[in-house]
Amino acid sequence: MSTTNTTLVPPAGSPRADDVSAQNVTLPRVIRSEWIKLRSLRSMIVTLALTAAAVIATGVLVSMLSNGAPIAADGEGIYDPAGNSLFGATLAQVVLGVMGALVVTSEYSTGLIRTTLTAVPRRLPVLWAKVVVVAAAAFATMVASLSVAFFVGQAVYSGGGPSASLSDPGVLRAVLAAALFPTAIAVMGVAFGALMRHTATAIGILVAILFVLPTLFETLGGVWGDAVEYLPSEAGQAMIAVVRESGDMSPSVALLVLIGWIGVLLAAGTIALKRRDA
Amino acid sequence: MIDVTNLTKHYGRHIAVDDLSFTVRPGVVTAFLGPNGAGKTTTMRMILGLDRPTAGRALVNGRPFEQHRAPLREIGALIDAKGTHPGRPARDHLSALAATTGISKRRVGKVLDLVGLSEVADRRSGGFSLGMGQRLGIASALLGDPHTVMLDEPVNGLDPEGVLWIRNLLKSLAAEGRTVLVSSHLMSEMALTAEHFIIVGRGRLIADMSGSELTAMTEPTSVRVRSPHARQLRDLLAGDATDIAIRGHDLFDVVGVDADEIGARARSANLQLQELTPARASLEDIFIDLTKDAVDYHGATDSTNSTHKLENPR
Numbered sequence: 001m002s003t004t005n006t007t008l009v010p011p012a013g014s015p016r017a018d019d020v021s022a023q024n025v026t027l028p029r030v031i032r033s034e035w036i037k038l039r040s041l042r043s044m045i046v047t048l049a050l051t052a053a054a055v056i057a058t059g060v061l062v063s064m065l066s067n068g069a070p071i072a073a074d075g076e077g078i079y080d081p082a083g084n085s086l087f088g089a090t091l092a093q094v095v096l097g098v099m100g101a102l103v104v105t106s107e108y109s110t111g112l113i114r115t116t117l118t119a120v121p122r123r124l125p126v127l128w129a130k131v132v133v134v135a136a137a138a139f140a141t142m143v144a145s146l147s148v149a150f151f152v153g154q155a156v157y158s159g160g161g162p163s164a165s166l167s168d169p170g171v172l173r174a175v176l177a178a179a180l181f182p183t184a185i186a187v188m189g190v191a192f193g194a195l196m197r198h199t200a201t202a203i204g205i206l207v208a209i210l211f212v213l214p215t216l217f218e219t220l221g222g223v224w225g226d227a228v229e230y231l232p233s234e235a236g237q238a239m240i241a242v243v244r245e246s247g248d249m250s251p252s253v254a255l256l257v258l259i260g261w262i263g264v265l266l267a268a269g270t271i272a273l274k275r276r277d278a
Numbered sequence: 279m280i281d282v283t284n285l286t287k288h289y290g291r292h293i294a295v296d297d298l299s300f301t302v303r304p305g306v307v308t309a310f311l312g313p314n315g316a317g318k319t320t321t322m323r324m325i326l327g328l329d330r331p332t333a334g335r336a337l338v339n340g341r342p343f344e345q346h347r348a349p350l351r352e353i354g355a356l357i358d359a360k361g362t363h364p365g366r367p368a369r370d371h372l373s374a375l376a377a378t379t380g381i382s383k384r385r386v387g388k389v390l391d392l393v394g395l396s397e398v399a400d401r402r403s404g405g406f407s408l409g410m411g412q413r414l415g416i417a418s419a420l421l422g423d424p425h426t427v428m429l430d431e432p433v434n435g436l437d438p439e440g441v442l443w444i445r446n447l448l449k450s451l452a453a454e455g456r457t458v459l460v461s462s463h464l465m466s467e468m469a470l471t472a473e474h475f476i477i478v479g480r481g482r483l484i485a486d487m488s489g490s491e492l493t494a495m496t497e498p499t500s501v502r503v504r505s506p507h508a509r510q511l512r513d514l515l516a517g518d519a520t521d522i523a524i525r526g527h528d529l530f531d532v533v534g535v536d537a538d539e540i541g542a543r544a545r546s547a548n549l550q551l552q553e554l555t556p557a558r559a560s561l562e563d564i565f566i567d568l569t570k571d572a573v574d575y576h577g578a579t580d581s582t583n584s585t586h587k588l589e590n591p592r
Contacts, residue, residue, distance in 0.1 A: 021381070021382070022351035022380070022381055023380040024348050025347060025348065025379055029380055030378055032377040033375070033378045036377055037363075040367060040371075040374070041363065041365050041366055042365060106363060110360060110364060111361045111362075112361055112363050114328055114357050114358070115375065117326075117328060118328070118349065118350075118353075119350055119375050119378045120349070121326070278323075278328040
């Protein structure tokens with residue numbers, strides 16, 4: 001460490017402070033910093049609260065609509081009471097993906113990134129900290145809201161048709177997967193944010209991958225059609241579904257596919273963050 | 279201490295900073311001056327590691343900035359008035375910054391006091407005026423009690439009282455032995471505050487010297503003469519002077535003859551002198567003169583010739 005100025009004696013009342021003990025920058029400290037940033041933005045708190053409300057409302061609504069006259073989750077006559085009450089996860093993926101992107105891109109649009117990177121000039125801890133904080137916030141929101149959606153949804157069913165319980169095969173896994181999938185999309189949002197830096201571009205590409213590519217690949221058919229299940233949205237569905245069709249990707253393979261997406265995107269994001277001028 | 283060596287930055291074919299070398303020493307306020315577009319901000323961004331130099335390097339307190347383990351302790355910087363999220367309260371902004379190096383909540387409160395934002399600390403910074411935003415930026419810069427303070431155009435948007443406050447703050451920071459580098463495109467802002475001047479234009483170093491060295495760079499532009507025999511003296515000097523401007527019945531300014539010569543002639547002609555003052559160009563005039571070739575966009579009127587020469591023997 002530099003010792004150039006250690007002999008200076010500050011005059012009284014100067015900004016040189018007795019209570020400044022700047023310590024080394026560590027990942028836990030940067031995570032704490034990013035957590036303060038997240039919780040101090042009203043828009044972030046509102047987004048998380050609305051996500052939770054939407055997940056619960058959607059889950060309960062789909063359960064009510066499918067109660068007695070079971071609707072199929074995928075339109076092919078499959079009755080999946082657990083999947084129905086977890087339907088809100090599909091909605092949450094978009095909102096949380098956008099939130100993940102904004103956590104990075106809003107720093108660029110406001111100029112905050114320059115302040116942030118002056119405090120953490122090695123840069124990469126900032127990205128890891130954002131991933132940790134966004135993932136934790138997204139996962140906690142999803143677990144909490146999905147639990148409510150699941151139990152209320154199953155309570156709706158218990159009067160009429162067959163219902164699911166957490167002890168049924170695959171159900172606990174489905175609930176966790178329904179929480180993990182939007183969390184993964186939120187982390188992908190962070191990575192796209194680091195890659196693109198502009199909110200509209202990052203969100204546009206995220207939405208295109210989630211909703212446009214599957215349709216496009218189906219239309220192209222052939223090899224493209226076979227590749228559809230490796231897209232994040234399809235892998236997410238495969239991970240969540242309790243009642244599965246033969247030929248569907250297994251949940252663990254689907255999880256690996258999502259991890260692969262995150263790994264590649266984050267690797268690209270780190271290179272962009274590290275190499276490009278801020 | 280900031281050491282810049284052969285620092286160069288190209289943006290495509292545009293050369294923003296061109297082989298710039300200088301050292302900023304502790305203990306005095308150093309002004310970093312240049313017209314708009316001279317490369318001041320780009321240089322500061324490279325010192326902070328925000329931009330990667332095309333060539334050369336910048337060291338902060340002896341090493342590249344990103345190698346410091348407690349960066350906020352080494353350098354406190356304000357790069358532009360933004361740098362905060364408008365939706366986040368001032369205190370939370372500073373707390374988040376402080377958390378990266380484990381700086382206490384008390385210190386956050388203290389810098390808020392220091393910049394005069396304590397009363398609005400829990401308001402979102404988006405509602406701040408330009409001046410308040412600038413103060414928040416300065417609070418961030420002082421948060422880590424840094425050895426080096428680097429501010430880019432800090433008086434932008436400040437009211438006269440704020441400008442005075444900044445001047446005193448900069449001087450006291452330097453007096454405490456810190457390295458203080460402050461950029462501006464106006465010499466008038468810095469002439470009273472800075473002791474050392476680094477002047478750049480079109481990315482190149484034009485001057486790196488103290489205020490007195492800068493002043494000494496130019497010949498006296500005119501000599502002011504006061505005498506009850508003003509008319510006779512003017513006649514004596516008329517042959518050699520390139521210009522004589524009458525300022526009053528006993529007062530005139532001479533260009534082209536130096537003070538020694540005027541004194542000698544007055545003496546041999548037995549004419550009494552009441553005042554004999556060589557006038558030097560002001561720092562501002564010197565600055566405008568030094569940078570006039572480096573200004574990208576000139577105004578239609580050439581102000582450089584009319585401002586000094588005879589009119590301002592300060």
